[in-house]
Amino acid sequence: MKKPMNWSKISLIIAAVLLAAIPFVSDSRTWLILLTQIFIFSILAMSYDVLLGYAGMVSFGHAMFFGIGAYTTAVLLDRFEPTLLVFSLSIAAGMLIAGIISFFVGLLTLRLKDHFFAMLTLALSGLFLVLAEKWRSVTNGNDGFTFSAPDVFRDRAVFYLTVLALLVVVYFALRRFTNSPLGRVLIAVRENEQRTKALGYRTLAYKVIASVVAGVTASLAGSLYVVSLRFVNTSVMAMDVTLDALLMTIIGGVGTLIGPIIGAGIIELAQHYLSDLAGEYPLFERWIIFFGILYILAVIFFPTGIAGFFKSLFSRRRRPEADAPPLEPAKPEVPR
Amino acid sequence: MEPLLRMDDVHTHIGQYHILQGVSFEARAGEVGVLLGRNGAGKTTTLKTILGLTPASGGRVSFGGTDVTKKRTHAISRSGIGYVPEDQGIFSTLTVEENMKVAMTRETEETRKKLDTVLELFPDLKTFWKKDGGHLSGGQKQMLAMARAFVGNSKLLLIDEPSKGLAPIIIEKVMEAIQEMKQHTTIVLVEQNFMMASRIGDTYTLIDDGRTVQSGRMADLAGNDELKRKYLGIG
Ligand SMILES: Nc1ncnc2c1ncn2[C@@H]1O[C@H](COP(=O)(O)OP(=O)(O)OP(=O)(O)O)[C@@H](O)[C@H]1O
Ligand SMILES: [Mg+2]
Numbered sequence: 001m002k003k004p005m006n007w008s009k010i011s012l013i014i015a016a017v018l019l020a021a022i023p024f025v026s027d028s029r030t031w032l033i034l035l036t037q038i039f040i041f042s043i044l045a046m047s048y049d050v051l052l053g054y055a056g057m058v059s060f061g062h063a064m065f066f067g068i069g070a071y072t073t074a075v076l077l078d079r080f081e082p083t084l085l086v087f088s089l090s091i092a093a094g095m096l097i098a099g100i101i102s103f104f105v106g107l108l109t110l111r112l113k114d115h116f117f118a119m120l121t122l123a124l125s126g127l128f129l130v131l132a133e134k135w136r137s138v139t140n141g142n143d144g145f146t147f148s149a150p151d152v153f154r155d156r157a158v159f160y161l162t163v164l165a166l167l168v169v170v171y172f173a174l175r176r177f178t179n180s181p182l183g184r185v186l187i188a189v190r191e192n193e194q195r196t197k198a199l200g201y202r203t204l205a206y207k208v209i210a211s212v213v214a215g216v217t218a219s220l221a222g223s224l225y226v227v228s229l230r231f232v233n234t235s236v237m238a239m240d241v242t243l244d245a246l247l248m249t250i251i252g253g254v255g256t257l258i259g260p261i262i263g264a265g266i267i268e269l270a271q272h273y274l275s276d277l278a279g280e281y282p283l284f285e286r287w288i289i290f291f292g293i294l295y296i297l298a299v300i301f302f303p304t305g306i307a308g309f310f311k312s313l314f315s316r317r318r319r320p321e322a323d324a325p326p327l328e329p330a331k332p333e334v335p336r
Numbered sequence: 337m338e339p340l341l342r343m344d345d346v347h348t349h350i351g352q353y354h355i356l357q358g359v360s361f362e363a364r365a366g367e368v369g370v371l372l373g374r375n376g377a378g379k380t381t382t383l384k385t386i387l388g389l390t391p392a393s394g395g396r397v398s399f400g401g402t403d404v405t406k407k408r409t410h411a412i413s414r415s416g417i418g419y420v421p422e423d424q425g426i427f428s429t430l431t432v433e434e435n436m437k438v439a440m441t442r443e444t445e446e447t448r449k450k451l452d453t454v455l456e457l458f459p460d461l462k463t464f465w466k467k468d469g470g471h472l473s474g475g476q477k478q479m480l481a482m483a484r485a486f487v488g489n490s491k492l493l494l495i496d497e498p499s500k501g502l503a504p505i506i507i508e509k510v511m512e513a514i515q516e517m518k519q520h521t522t523i524v525l526v527e528q529n530f531m532m533a534s535r536i537g538d539t540y541t542l543i544d545d546g547r548t549v550q551s552g553r554m555a556d557l558a559g560n561d562e563l564k565r566k567y568l569g570i571g
Contacts, residue, residue: 181437188427188438195425198387199488200413200441255429 012258016168023157032156033228038268039160039167040224044241045248045260046174047217052246053255054178055210056190057109061121062245064128065102065215067237069094069222074232075138078147087150087227094219102215106208122239129237144233153227163224167261170217175257177213186210187255218245251294253305262306270294338401340365340522341386341492346395348385348546355381356392357546362539363492368514368523370537370554372530372568378546379526380422383494386524387419388412400491414441418490418521422497424481428470432461432480435469439484447487450520454483457513475506482513486520493517496526511536530568534558542567 023032044066051057072094073087080086105124109117132139139145153159177183188196189203196203226232235241244267252263339362348356356378363369371379384390386397388409397405404412413419427435440447455462458479464472472480478498485493495514499507507529514536517523527533533540534554541551544567557563 184430184434184438187430187434191427191429192425194389194409195421195427196438197409198389198413198419198421198425199439199484200410202408202410 023160032160036160036163036228038265039163040221041264042261043170044218044221044245045264046257047214048245049249049260050210050214054186055207058118059121060118061125063237063241064125065098065218066222066241068098069219070226070232070236073223074147074226082148082150084150091223094223095216098215098219099212102211106211109207132234132237142234146231149227149230259305342398344396346392348390349393350390355546360548361541363522363524365522367538368536369539370533371526371541373543377543380496383496416491418485418488418493420481420485420495424477426469426477430469431466432464439488447489450487454486457516458483475502486517492522494524499529499532
């Protein structure tokens with residue numbers, strides 16, 4: 001968990017600074033857009049990891065919170081002047097709505113155990129998808145609508161830097177959250193809920209908190225996502241969004257925050273290159289199959305995700321005392 | 337004097353099974369009460385029922401004079417009951433330190449003092465302070481589980497078969513620790529190892545098939561070979 005790893009904080013800050021320098025040294029639009037996309041999905045994947053990796057709650061409905069942020073921002077920017085103020089307010093409004101809904105979703109864990117909870121979140125997000133399709137006066141249904149982003153974001157570099165800054169803020173905020181006493185209790189709940197109750201914790205409250213933190217963060221990602229496209233349609237509520245978040249988290253490493261970021265990078269890059277290749281070799285049009293293979297390979301070779309793999313490499317080298325011999329005597333040997 | 341913990345004709349159902357069918361039991365402040373009985377008699381279920389993990393379906397559990405039968409687990413625990421489960425329940429991805437911190441629901445002067453006491457009792461824990469709970473050996477896990485329950489600031493500790501699967505030398509250590517904890521809290525102990533039970537227990541309660549069949553002072557049981565043979569298969 002949080003072994004003394006200040007080097008990690010420093011290297012992360014260096015990475016962020018290097019990433020921030022990119023728009024000043026390169027003028028590749030493709031890369032800026034791709035990296036912006038990676039940052040946005042990193043935020044989404046981290047939010048999913050708060051549920052899966054820390055609280056141990058499996059949700060198949062995370063897309064609904066992403067979609068709530070997406071639609072709130074899109075609708076408000078469309079109906080009002082597309083200013084920075086409206087943009088910021090729309091993010092706040094999305095987070096508020098997502099917060100309220102994720103609060104009630106969290107409460108559902110009281111009555112529903114594990115897979116029933118997962119099924120229910122799936123059904124709920126399905127409901128939101130249908131709502132987005134049918135509420136045409138607001139969402140324009142499946143077709144969706146385009147809208148204008150705030151003027152400053154016309155410069156891709158500005159938007160890139162904004163999203164990067166938000167990613168850094170979210171990362172450190174979530175890191176604080178997961179390393180706090182509260183985060184510790186969440187891990188305890190994931191491991192053994194009964195035991196945690198017996199220690200005097202009202203575990204439901206902790207699950208609700210995790211649900212709200214995850215929902216609110218996912219909504220932020222949704223808001224940023226639609227601004228990057230200047231377009232929204234029902235795909236933001238689709239199951240694919242949840243699956244992407246799930247895949248990114250598992251491939252990158254569950255229960256770490258850096259893992260989901262790595263996972264988002266890998267999946268987005270793979271999607272990008274595989275769809276490029278599809279232009280030349282029709283085989284790659286089925287890039288989703290490659291994801292399946294990637295996923296299987298990841299589970300076989302990196303069961304704790306890529307981040308977990310490196311963490312264990314690192315800790316093995318750095319903490320030899322952790323493998324000190326046990327202090328109790330060996331079991332008496334049976335004479336032969 | 338009203339006992340610290342009192343169970344009156346408690347019944348517990350788990351699903352459709354009627355597991356406890358009339359357990360009555362008292363633990364007096366400052367004493368060690370031992371629950372005895374063969375495998376499957378219902379000793380673990382009795383402890384879980386006290387904590388509301390498997391809530392009672394009939395009868396009454398009172399702690400410190402208040403009825404806790406219908407209270408929820410976290411509230412019962414907060415009212416001052418610590419628990420060392422049979423499987424220890426160590427959080428395997430938390431370090432020893434983090435396991436201890438989770439157990440100290442509120443850090444006060446007193447819990448910090450208790451932490452010092454417990455680290456003196458189990459100096460091994462300090463050696464493994466930063467190690468993940470999942471990597472500890474069975475004996476170390478048992479020590480951590482006891483230490484964790486001890487710092488929780490409980491008036492009553494429920495300890496389920498602490499000697500299970502441990503080497504004799506470690507059992508000796510665990511017993512020492514229980515003796516030390518006894519100075520601070522009341523203890524209800526489930527123990528199959530009769531030698532150990534009779535050494536630390538002040539009172540005994542015999543449970544068979546989910547019912548209390550006999551209880552009294554430990555000294556009386558030690559001399560009652562018939563009872564021991566009938567319900568414990570020893571003596
Ligand atoms: N979750 C459960 N579902 C069904 N039956 C259960 C459950 N838990 C316990 N039992 C049954 O309840 C009875 C009492 O179990 P319990 O664990 O309390 O026994 P015990 O006295 O602690 O035994 P041991 O000495 O082996 O630990 C057993 O017959 C057991 O099979
Ligand atoms: Mg038992």
